[in-house]
Amino acid sequence: MALVLVVVLVVLAVAAVGSVVVGQRDYTAAADRLNVLVDQAREVESTRAEAVTTTTPASAEAAALAAVDVTGFADPGAAATLTTDVATLATALTASGAPLDVPDYAPRHPRTLWPTAVDAATTELRTRAAKLDTAIATTRTATDALTSALAAVTASRQRLLDSVATVSAQVDAANDVAANDSRFVFRDAAAAIDPASGGQASALAAYVEAGRGLQASQAAEEAELDGPLRDSKVAVEQFARSIDGGVLLDFDWAPTLVIDGQTWGRSGSLAGWTQFWFDRGGYATISLTSSVAAQWPSSKSLVVHEVGHAIQTKCPDLADHSTRQAVEAWATAWAIGMGYTDPGNGTQAYGAPPASLVEISTSCR
DSSP: OHHHHHHHHHHHHHHHHHHHHHHHHHHHHHHHHHHHHHHHHHHHHHHHHHHHHHHHHHHHHHHHHHHSOOTTTSOHHHHHHHHHHHHHHHHHHHHTOSOOOOOOOOOSSOSOOOHHHHHHHHHHHHHHHHHHHHHHHHHHHHHHHHHHHHHHHHHHHHHHHHHHHHHHHHHHHHSTTSOHHHHHHHHHHHHTOOTTSSOOHHHHHHHHHHHHHHHHHHHHHHHHHOSTTHHHHHHHHHHHHHTSTTOEEEEEEESOEEETTEEESGGGOOOEEEEEEOGGGOEEEEEEEHHHHHTTTTTHHHHHHHHHHHHTTTOTTTSOOSSHHHHHHHHHHHHHHTTOOSGGGTHHHHOOOOHHHHHHHTTOO
């Protein structure tokens, strides 16, 4: 009987030891699984944090860009797409904004040998691992959505800013009688748009403002043409621009002009006065009496003479522009070289220029 009792006790002891070994093995496996997930969580959290750090300023700039009303000054489709993409990015940024709660590593061995306590600890590790696995998947999904939304905003932002070059050229051409000052401001503002640089919202807003200024100048210049001589004034300006060689021209119309102390424009007298500048590729302002329009096209030679002044800016090395006499001789020669030989070309007022100057002038068109 004693032998049987000893055998039973030995069997129970072996079973207890076996249970402890199995429990400890299960606990270690659960700890190892959790620790693998902790490593993954740290990597996923690092990726999330980096994506949020990168996206936050990009999202703010894109939102500022989308807030600029670019109607008429950029591709409307690109603007609409950017607005949609900015909203999507903001949502994705909010969704991925909370950091992933990464736990500490679990010890690989339980702190007790008591089987029930080991089993409870193992269950807890498995529960924590399951929750962490779900959190990792959720964070990965949110980060992927954020990365995708940022890529979409980057593309639509690029498309919007790239469109400025094309649309600004169209706006420039459409406002063909706007004053040069407003045109230069507009061109400078368009050139300042740099899709490759950040912080473009203020540059885009300045560009739009300059575009509206150009349109306002166009309206003002067109209003200046209003009146009974409008069609003739338009014809004069169109003709002048057709022979200006690309030099930008402004026009000022007045009933009379005072030149060298004499008033012109009364009783059918004709007069023009041109100021020209060599920077920005050359530009000029041509002032004409209303009588030039009233007598159009008989006054064409005078207009050609004035354009001859302006075109000096295109060929500065061909003409002597150091004195008033030299300037007038060049403009007269240029008009003659263009085929306008009647006295209105400048010969009546300034005399005939040298034939050599006429020949030289034909090289400037």
